[in-house]
Amino acid sequence: MEQILEESTYNQESIQNPATNCRNKLLHEKHVSEARDQKKMKQTERQLKCLAFQNPGPLLAEFNPETRIQTKEIRRTKLRQLVFESNAVWQRKYDNTGRLLFNGVDLCDCLDENCPGCFYPCSKCSSWKCGSICRCNRKWIYDGIETEGSDIVQKFPNLDSS
Template identity: 40%
Template sequence: MKRIRVECGVCKATRFYSIHRGITRIAGVVACEACRQFYQRFKKQPWILNCNKGGRCFGLDETPKNKCKACWVAHIICRCPVPISLYNHLVGYLPTDLKSKMAGRPPTVDEVPEKERGGLGLEVYKDNDWVDVTDKEEVESLLRNEEENETDEANEPDLDMEFEAEEEVVDDPGLPEQAALDVSTTLNLEPKISQPQKKRGKKKSKTFANSDGQSLASAVEEMQINSQLKFMENFNPKTSERVRRKKKKVQYFTSTARTKAQNQQYCHGSDGSIVYSGKDLCDCLQSLCPGCHYPCPKCGSAKCGNECRIHRKWYYEKVEVEGTKLTWTNEFVKKK
């Protein structure tokens, strides 16, 4: 069993990922999934950000938990050598107080030393422990080769957006254009009864028209319509057995007693903390989490705060790391 050790050059945190995951970087700086996904999401579709502390959290330590989203964007583009056009584009969405504390330009590649660009490592699980088997020369050559081929443009296309666009363009395969045109024409010419397309084709293949046969067919159709009207003649919706059953079902499901019994109690309060203990706990169940890379089930963000846990009716009871014996149990909820 193998895993990749990622020493993030942005948040300075150490993360562990599957061996099949590729190297994720931001403009040549090795980044964890939390930093990279947040940067890619903001770069693809930026929005106006504000700092409630007037940009003071920009000068705090490098962990994302101590910074707001605006200061974290500023930290990323001031730490990574992004293109100057992309830097100016993203700075336009940051508050004025924060802009005054920034350098005004991104660092160049030469200004970011190799020790500040993060690092990678390979570990193997042996004898109930992870052993470092990293070949440093191979990792450095791999980083140099990828750095030469890497580009970071301002408007980078996203594969997910392309897939969504293709899905929107797909037409309905069940109704071709010619068939739809034939059906609309039939409805306009014969508003009472719309003949199927196959029958219309058979009528066209005939070389003569029999007036007696047509009059007989129209008489039969009129008799069928009249019989349907007579069938519904004595129908009264107020006394119908089906309507009465439906009313009873609606009254049963809308009763206040059943609604109150089905309502679940909130596990998280109005501030996102656990109701039972008042603990503001991250979804990774670690009390000192510096900023988790687990995606939020509500907004999909890898760096969301307690706003996504407000009035939540469920909680994580246990988190297990696949392939290891590492587990975290939620000790701040009421035991059943």
């Protein structure tokens, strides 16, 4: 009911004074646009507030990616030492140059101590003493070599030491 009265008074005023009518329209449009702007501003403030961290805590506030990378690398190094190096020393029979670990002898895979090398050069280390598989860091040894068609058996020398 009040709205109808306001509209009728508004219409009566617009009939009486056209300059006032134009000014009232401008004021009304300005008021409406300000109300829209305020509403949009409140919405954006609300959305920004929802996006902001409420309580990041001390760990996130003091976060440093460099420190994290360093600690990760330290852990990785320790793991590498535990898994690969400590166990590998006990498992390997030959060192990285192809010598036996327990006595340091450069023994050919034919198991002859005086052999200068009777195989083709190794594709990995170029040694003439490697058989079909390179001796560098190898984890096994030949116990003996049996020649087919004869009773000749070449045993590993000093097998008791290994």
